[in-house]
Each structure stands twice: as C-alpha cells, then as structure tokens.
Amino acid sequence: MKNNEVLYFEGAGCEDTNRGEINNCRIRTAFTNNENKKIYVEICGIEKTKDDLKKYHRFENYEVGEAIGFIDSCHYLTDDNKIDDCNESRLPCERKENISYSHKGILDFINKNCNCSFDSIEDLGWLAGYRVFADETKDTSNTHKAFNYGDEFQYNSTLENTRKEIQKHFYDLEKSEGKKYPNFSLWVDDKDFNLLHLLRHYNGYNKHWSIRTDIKNWKENIQETKLGKYAC
Known part of the structure; x- marks a missing residue:
C-alpha cells in the first residue's frame, strides 16, 4: 500500500x-x-x-x-x-x-x-x-x-462544495415556490464526476436536468434532458 x-x-x-x-x-x-x-x-x-x-x-x-x-x-x-x-x-x-x-x-x-x-x-x-x-x-x-473502491476514490472538496451550492439553490427555489418540504433529487453521475443529475417532482410527472460543474456559470448551461427512467 x-x-x-x-x-x-x-x-x-x-x-x-x-x-x-x-x-x-x-x-x-x-x-x-x-x-x-x-x-x-x-x-x-x-x-x-x-x-x-x-x-x-x-x-x-x-x-x-x-x-x-x-x-x-x-x-x-x-x-x-x-x-x-x-x-x-x-x-x-x-x-x-x-x-x-x-x-x-x-x-x-x-x-x-x-x-x-x-x-x-x-x-x-x-x-x-x-x-x-x-x-x-x-x-x-x-x-x-x-x-467502486474507497481506496481508489479521488475526493475533491472544492467540487463537493460546488454541488452543495447547487443543492441549496434548488432547495431555496422550491421553498420560494411554496413547497413546505422541498423534495427534489440531486446526485453525481456514476461515470462523469463533473455531471450532476437533477430530478424535480411535479403532480403526476417528473422532469430531469443535466448540470455541468466544470464550467463557470452552471445556471446558464443547465439543460433539460431525458433520463430514461423515473418517468422522465
């Protein structure tokens, strides 16, 4: 080792x-x-x-x-x-x-x-x-x-903090839209660590977006994409 x-x-x-x-x-x-x-x-x-x-x-x-x-x-x-x-x-x-x-x-x-x-x-x-x-x-x-092996993982605290900022953005957004308990899902892509998946839940359907964390302004480049599961 x-x-x-x-x-x-x-x-x-x-x-x-x-x-x-x-x-x-x-x-x-x-x-x-x-x-x-x-x-x-x-x-x-x-x-x-x-x-x-x-x-x-x-x-x-x-x-x-x-x-x-x-x-x-x-x-x-x-x-x-x-x-x-x-x-x-x-x-x-x-x-x-x-x-x-x-x-x-x-x-x-x-x-x-x-x-x-x-x-x-x-x-x-x-x-x-x-x-x-x-x-x-x-x-x-x-x-x-x-x-995936924990002794091979390359931890990046800066990237994690960026993801947390994005999480807070959508938490605050859903609170501003009247949700008492925001219930979106946000997770890191299994193969591309600079890609976040956002799943938002609406009445009777879901929507999915792809978010790049390796660009300066992720808000201007967020894209709604097909996930192929979770009804979206």
Whole structure:
C-alpha cells in the first residue's frame, strides 16, 4: 500500500444522523488489502443509552452516549458469479464483535481484521460522489455487480462544495415556490464526476436536468434532458 493512504466510506444511511464523530448511521466501502484481496465492509452505528446497560452485557465496556459500531457485512469480493460472496466469502469478524464507531475504531478494525495498512478513514456525504456500488457490468455470459473502491476514490472538496451550492439553490427555489418540504433529487453521475443529475417532482410527472460543474456559470448551461427512467 502507498503511504498516507485514506480509505473512504460512503454514507449509506441518513446523512447528518451523527453517531459520535461519524456523520452517518451506516457506512460502507470496498477496498484491496495487503494480500491484493478485495473486500466489502458495511458498518452500522448506534449510541449507547442507559437502558442498554440492563439489556446488553456486550456494551458494558462502553460509556453512555458513546457510539458503538456493528460489523453488518465483511466479506471478500471474488468476482466469481458462481459464488454468493456475502454468504460464502465472509471474514471471521463479521457480526462477531462491536467496535468504537469512530475514525480510530473503524481504522483499527479494518487494519487488524482485513490485513490492511491504511493511515486514516473518512466518511463522505452524498454529494462527495463516492458510491460503493457501481453500474452493473455485462459480459457475454453473465451479469454481476461492480464496485467502486474507497481506496481508489479521488475526493475533491472544492467540487463537493460546488454541488452543495447547487443543492441549496434548488432547495431555496422550491421553498420560494411554496413547497413546505422541498423534495427534489440531486446526485453525481456514476461515470462523469463533473455531471450532476437533477430530478424535480411535479403532480403526476417528473422532469430531469443535466448540470455541468466544470464550467463557470452552471445556471446558464443547465439543460433539460431525458433520463430514461423515473418517468422522465
């Protein structure tokens, strides 16, 4: 592995549902370990309550209010269509222990149990653009899941901030149009990180726009386009 390597996690639950210092109650990623084996990991987090002291002995080493992580999935990715990896390729640590749901706790777990040497981990929000599940890849014989790897992802904070500005623009727009709860969808294209998809919901139909984030004035270049799904 390279020096100062970061492992990025996708925030896969509800964003801003903080559990301790982690910004999301569920995070997931895929990566390659020191043996060049590919692994998928998904972790859920809760905060310990006073009632947990009476119910769960396994929480006795944690303080009330402390964030606790559960290893919901930890398995090899064999890229073999004949093998159900989540059932047949599990690592021994899956669902066997609780960890501190913190950057250090998660980093220590990954390095110890998955034979890795990462220097840090980061959990990313929706508009950072990291999605562990990629579009399905197809060959002549079969169709299988494809993955984006958190140790290969190139995080760009400036680009994420631009996307957040666009998100705020449409949130404010829908509020000004009288919506009590704006309900548009905004997401990063799976292949082109400089492309945003905007889906706005109207009574009985949807509309889709493509937004470029690599030009100076995105407002003047936004284009209504056909998405081919979601009725638009």
